[in-house]
Amino acid sequence: GQSLEQPSEVTAVEGAIVQINCTYQTSGFYGLSWYQQHDGGAPTFLSYNALDGLEETGRFSSFLSRSDSYGYLLLQELQMKDSASYFCASKAAGNKLTFGGGTRVLVKP
Amino acid sequence: ETGVTQTPRHLVMGMTNKKSLKCEQHLGHNAMYWYKQSAKKPLELMFVYSLEERVENNSVPSRFSPECPNSSHLFLHLHTLQPEDSALYLCASSQDSGPIYEQYFGPGTRLTVT
Numbered sequence: 001g002q003s004l005e006q007p008s009e010v011t012a013v014e015g016a017i018v019q020i021n022c023t024y025q026t027s028g029f030y031g032l033s034w035y036q037q038h039d040g041g042a043p044t045f046l047s048y049n050a051l052d053g054l055e056e057t058g059r060f061s062s063f064l065s066r067s068d069s070y071g072y073l074l075l076q077e078l079q080m081k082d083s084a085s086y087f088c089a090s091k092a093a094g095n096k097l098t099f100g101g102g103t104r105v106l107v108k109p
Numbered sequence: 110e111t112g113v114t115q116t117p118r119h120l121v122m123g124m125t126n127k128k129s130l131k132c133e134q135h136l137g138h139n140a141m142y143w144y145k146q147s148a149k150k151p152l153e154l155m156f157v158y159s160l161e162e163r164v165e166n167n168s169v170p171s172r173f174s175p176e177c178p179n180s181s182h183l184f185l186h187l188h189t190l191q192p193e194d195s196a197l198y199l200c201a202s203s204q205d206s207g208p209i210y211e212q213y214f215g216p217g218t219r220l221t222v223t
Contacts, residue, residue: 004151030210031210033211041216042113042199042217043214044214045211048209048210048211087151091210094157095142095210096157096165097142097154097212101149101151102151
């Protein structure tokens with residue numbers, strides 16, 4: 001089976017940097033994804049790491065260490081619109097995604 | 110229409126009713142999925158269809174019955190549901206190629222079982 005752990009909630013101010021950690025226990029691990037979901041909205045894809053290292057996409061970066069079964073999502077220059085839930089998800093064979101419980105990020109002015 | 114669409118957006122049904130949820134993807138993808146999202150629980154994968162064949166049934170009760178008539182359409186047939194089945198049901202699609210694995214989600218159907 002697969003399980004992923006991430007903090008339930010993070011609060012930060014505009015302009016700050018937030019790091020959301022995700023640790024996973026999986027069999028047949030292919031890669032780690034991150035999704036953003038605003039209240040009442042659909043999850044939207046942010047990033048996917050198949051290999052160790054840092055992937056940067058604008059203000060968001062994602063990191064993976066396969067040896068440590070660990071990854072993180074880094075949100076820089078926080079904006080009010082970044083208030084949302086962020087989910088890590090591990091990919092296994094057969095296009096299976098297993099999601100973590102989600103981290104609710106609250107950005108304050 | 111673009112992306113992944115789902116109908117209805119909201120559904121209230123009694124435990125003895127039969128209803129169906131519909132999902133349509135306009136992205137040319139070859140895999141589709143049903144997820145259940147309950148309050149305070151992770152998204153749970155229910156079913157995976159790849160090239161219109163069901164490749165995953167994640168221990169879902171038989172009162173949920175999926176159907177994939179073609180690569181663009183996915184249905185979830187519901188019958189004799191329980192109140193604990195009340196949740197947001199999300200459909201997603203993906204393409205099985207390339208180095209980036211991304212699923213595109215629809216807006217979901219908010220289901221309430223009374």
